Amino acid sequence: MQGLCVRPRLAVALVSLAGTQAAAQTAAPPNPVQSPAQSLSQSQKVSAPRRTIEEIIVTANKRRENARDVANSVTAISGRELARRDEVTLQDLASEVPGLSLETDDKTAVRIVLRGLNTGSAGATVASVIDDVPTNATGAQTNAATNTPNYDTYDLQRIEVLRGPQSTLYGATAEGGLIKYVTNPPDPTAYSGSLEGGVVGATDGGIGGTMKGFANFPLLDGKAAFRISGWSEWMPGYIDDPELGKTNANSAQQYGWRASLLVNPAPDLSIRLTAQRQTLLSNGADYVQVVGAAANPAAPPGNQLSPVNGNTNDTGLPQPSQAESAVYYANISYDFGGASLTSTTSFAYNNFTNSYDYTNLNLAPGLTYGAYLDAAVYGKPLLLSEQNDSDGNKFNQEVRLTSDPGFTILGQRLDWLGGAYYTRETTTFNQDIEARSTTDSKALLSPAAGSEGVQSALSEWALFGQVNYFILSNLDIALGGRLSGNAQHSQTSTFCCVLYGPASVEPELSANSHVQLYSVAPRWHVTDDTMVYGRIATGYRPGGPNLPPPGYQNLASYGPDHTVNYEIGVRQDLLDHRVTVDVTGYYINWKDVQILSIVDTASGPYALNGNAGDAVSKGVEWNLSWVPLAGLKLNAVGDYTDTRLTTNAPGLGGMSGDFLPYVPNINSSVNVDYSWAAFADYTAFVSGTWSYVGQRYTGFSPSTTVSNSHTLLPGYDTGALRAGVENRHYSVEAFINNMSDARGITFYANNGGANQTGQANFIMPRTIGFTARVKF
Numbered sequence: 001m002q003g004l005c006v007r008p009r010l011a012v013a014l015v016s017l018a019g020t021q022a023a024a025q026t027a028a029p030p031n032p033v034q035s036p037a038q039s040l041s042q043s044q045k046v047s048a049p050r051r052t053i054e055e056i057i058v059t060a061n062k063r064r065e066n067a068r069d070v071a072n073s074v075t076a077i078s079g080r081e082l083a084r085r086d087e088v089t090l091q092d093l094a095s096e097v098p099g100l101s102l103e104t105d106d107k108t109a110v111r112i113v114l115r116g117l118n119t120g121s122a123g124a125t126v127a128s129v130i131d132d133v134p135t136n137a138t139g140a141q142t143n144a145a146t147n148t149p150n151y152d153t154y155d156l157q158r159i160e161v162l163r164g165p166q167s168t169l170y171g172a173t174a175e176g177g178l179i180k181y182v183t184n185p186p187d188p189t190a191y192s193g194s195l196e197g198g199v200v201g202a203t204d205g206g207i208g209g210t211m212k213g214f215a216n217f218p219l220l221d222g223k224a225a226f227r228i229s230g231w232s233e234w235m236p237g238y239i240d241d242p243e244l245g246k247t248n249a250n251s252a253q254q255y256g257w258r259a260s261l262l263v264n265p266a267p268d269l270s271i272r273l274t275a276q277r278q279t280l281l282s283n284g285a286d287y288v289q290v291v292g293a294a295a296n297p298a299a300p301p302g303n304q305l306s307p308v309n310g311n312t313n314d315t316g317l318p319q320p321s322q323a324e325s326a327v328y329y330a331n332i333s334y335d336f337g338g339a340s341l342t343s344t345t346s347f348a349y350n351n352f353t354n355s356y357d358y359t360n361l362n363l364a365p366g367l368t369y370g371a372y373l374d375a376a377v378y379g380k381p382l383l384l385s386e387q388n389d390s391d392g393n394k395f396n397q398e399v400r401l402t403s404d405p406g407f408t409i410l411g412q413r414l415d416w417l418g419g420a421y422y423t424r425e426t427t428t429f430n431q432d433i434e435a436r437s438t439t440d441s442k443a444l445l446s447p448a449a450g451s452e453g454v455q456s457a458l459s460e461w462a463l464f465g466q467v468n469y470f471i472l473s474n475l476d477i478a479l480g481g482r483l484s485g486n487a488q489h490s491q492t493s494t495f496c497c498v499l500y501g502p503a504s505v506e507p508e509l510s511a512n513s514h515v516q517l518y519s520v521a522p523r524w525h526v527t528d529d530t531m532v533y534g535r536i537a538t539g540y541r542p543g544g545p546n547l548p549p550p551g552y553q554n555l556a557s558y559g560p561d562h563t564v565n566y567e568i569g570v571r572q573d574l575l576d577h578r579v580t581v582d583v584t585g586y587y588i589n590w591k592d593v594q595i596l597s598i599v600d601t602a603s604g605p606y607a608l609n610g611n612a613g614d615a616v617s618k619g620v621e622w623n624l625s626w627v628p629l630a631g632l633k634l635n636a637v638g639d640y641t642d643t644r645l646t647t648n649a650p651g652l653g654g655m656s657g658d659f660l661p662y663v664p665n666i667n668s669s670v671n672v673d674y675s676w677a678a679f680a681d682y683t684a685f686v687s688g689t690w691s692y693v694g695q696r697y698t699g700f701s702p703s704t705t706v707s708n709s710h711t712l713l714p715g716y717d718t719g720a721l722r723a724g725v726e727n728r729h730y731s732v733e734a735f736i737n738n739m740s741d742a743r744g745i746t747f748y749a750n751n752g753g754a755n756q757t758g759q760a761n762f763i764m765p766r767t768i769g770f771t772a773r774v775k776f
Helices: 079-084 369-378
Strands: 073-078 100-106 109-114 126-130 156-163 177-183 192-202 207-219 224-235 252-266 269-282 287-290 321-335 339-357 362-364 382-403 412-437 450-472 475-495 509-527 530-541 561-574 579-591 594-601 604-611 615-629 632-645 666-679 682-693 716-726 730-737 745-753 757-762 767-775
Touching: 073 079, 079 156, 100 757, 109 126, 287 745, 362 369, 369 382, 369 412
Parallel strands: 100 745, 126 177
Antiparallel strands: 073 156, 100 109, 156 177, 192 207, 192 767, 207 224, 224 252, 252 269, 269 321, 287 757, 321 339, 339 382, 382 412, 412 450, 450 475, 475 509, 509 530, 530 561, 561 579, 579 615, 594 604, 615 632, 632 666, 666 682, 682 716, 716 730, 730 767, 745 757
16 A cells, blocks of 8 residues: 655655754844834834935844844844835745745745755754744754744834854754844833724735734833734635635634733843734635646646636645744843843744645546545545644743943953853644545545654754954954754654554654854944955754654664855945945855655655755845935845755755755845825825746655656746825825736646646735724
C-alpha cells in the first residue's frame, strides 16, 4: 500500500514530518519610557505638510538609533504610514520593503523570504518578534517556515525589517533577516483613544469590513499607564466552490487584542507587562483551479497557469484553516547611570490547523489517490481529507546590560552591550488522514487511513555581545559575536492502518549542536549628510534529528546551514533633507543548505530533512525619497535579486545554476503621497502606489513523476489609490487596491484540482473600501 505523494509545498504536511531547529532570540525590550509625542498612536497624529523626509528611530542594534545612522540594511515603516496605506498584513508589506518576498500558499501559510534565502525547507530563515520578543516557532516539526505569525499592524509604532543575517543579536531564525513589530507603549501623560470602522468589497466577491480601537489611561499621577487595543477584520471571499454549492468560500475573519501596563515606580526603573492574542479563521482555501499539468508533468501545456473557470475550485470537502498566536511578556529595565540592565521574560504560543481535500492529489500521472484507494482498498468512491494541527509553546529569558549613549573609557567613546539568553520550546504536530463517504462527508470509512503524531522539545542557550568602537568622531566599527548551543528531542507515533500499517511508537531521537557567530560593521559619516557603511555578518539555522518513516531506523541527523553576508551601502541626504538616497549591494554565501528530500517507503514517498550543497544570493536594494514641495512626497523602493544553487542538489531536484523558488528577479514600488490644507482645520490627502513583482520560479520537486519542478511564473504589476480628509479628531478615507484587477500568482501546483487539473493562488482581486476614524 502506498502513502500519499505530496506536493513540494506540503512535503512535511502529509505522510511525512521532518525536523529542524531555528531559534529566533529575544532583543531589546520596548522603550520603557517615552515622551508623549513618541507614545501617541501614529494614527492620531495630524501635522502640517512636511518639507523634509520623516526621520524614524529604530532599535535594530538593541539600542535607539536614527534609522539613517544604522550600519545595517533596515527598512522602517511608521504606524501612521501603515494606516494611511491600509497595510495590515505581511502580504501588504511585500512591495514596500526591498529584498522581501513571500510564498503564499494560503492565508494561514505564508513563507517569509529575505534576500532570496528559500529552498522550500521546513525551518524558518526569517525571525518574527514583537517588541523584540521572539514569537515564531523554532523547530521545523510544526512546519515553522510556513506557519508564520502574521500580525495585524493596528496600533503599532512602526515595523522594522532587517535584511541579511541578524543572528549575532537575534539568534538562529534570523539567518536571512528579521521582522520586528514595535507596539505603542502606554503613555503616562495623557488620555487618548481612537475608534474606526470600514467596509470593503472584492470584485466578483463578497463584502467585508473592519472595526478597531484603542484607549490609553494614565494612572498613579503619571507614574503608570494602561493601554488596550483591539481589532476585528472580516475579509471578503472571492472564490466559489461549485461542487459544494458555496460562493465566496474563502472568506475569513481575523481578530485580536493587546493590553499593556507600564509602571515607573522610580525615575530609573521601568516595568512593562504586555499580553497579545490574535486569531485568524478562514472558511476555505485560496486555491483556484487552473489547467495544470497533472496528466503529463514532464510536458506541461502552454496554458497550465490559466484558470479553468474564473475564481472557482471544485472540492468535495470544505477546507477551513485557523491560525492563533499569543505572546505574554514582562520587560524590566533599570538605569544604573552609564549602563542599563534589562530583563525580558516571555511566553509565546502558536497554533495552526489546516484542513485539505486531497481526493484529487496525484499518486502518478493520471491517477489520483481517491481513485487508487477506491480500487485497492475501499471498493467505492471516496473523499480523502487531511488535517494538520500544530501547537508550539515557547519560553524565553534574556538579560542584557547596555551602555548609555555617549559612554566613554579614558576619553574614548565606546558603545557596548552584552547578554545571555535561554529558550525552551515544546511542540506537537498531529496529522490525520481520513477516507470519507461521498454521500455523507462526515462519515468515515473503515479501515482507517492513518494518523501520525510528533512530540518535540528544544532548548537553547546563548551568550552574545557587541562593541561599537569610535576610531574618530565620524568613523566607527561595530564588532559582534554570539556563542550558542542547543539540544533537541523528538519522538514519532503512528496510529494504524492503511497508510502506516500497525500502530507504533518510534524511539526518541536527539541532536545537539554549537555555533559561533560574528559580525563586523564599519561606518563612516563622510559628511553630516552622507554615510557609507559595510557589513560582514554570519547566520545559521540549527540542524536536528530526522524523524524516521515507517520501517526505517537510525537515520542520520541533518546539520545546520550557514550564511555569510557581505554588503556595502550608502545613505545620503540632499537638497536640505528633501532628497534621501539609500542604496545597498550584497553578496551571500549559503553553505550546507537545508532541504526536504524524498525517500521511497512501503507507505509511499516520505520527506526527510537533509543538506544539499550551496547557494549564492546577490543583489542591489534601493530606497529613494524626494519631497519637492511641502506636502508632496515621492518614494521608490525595490531590489534586483539573483539567487541560485551553486552545486547540484539531486535530493532537492535542483541543479547548479537553478534559481531559488519564489524569489522575484525584480521587485519595485513607487509611492506618491500629497497632503494639503483643505478647509477649517482639515487636511486632505491623496496617495497612489504602483508595484511590480518580477518573474520567479516555483519550488523544486524531487518527485518529478508527479510534480513538475521549477515552473516559471510571469511577473505582474498592481496599483492602489487612496484619498481622504482628516483633522486631530476625525478622518475619512476611501481606497482602491489592485486597481487593474491583476492576476498575480503567489503559489502554483500542477496537480490537485478536479479532473486532472492544477491549483494556484492569485493575489486578491480589485477591492474598494471606505474607512472612518474618530480620535480623542
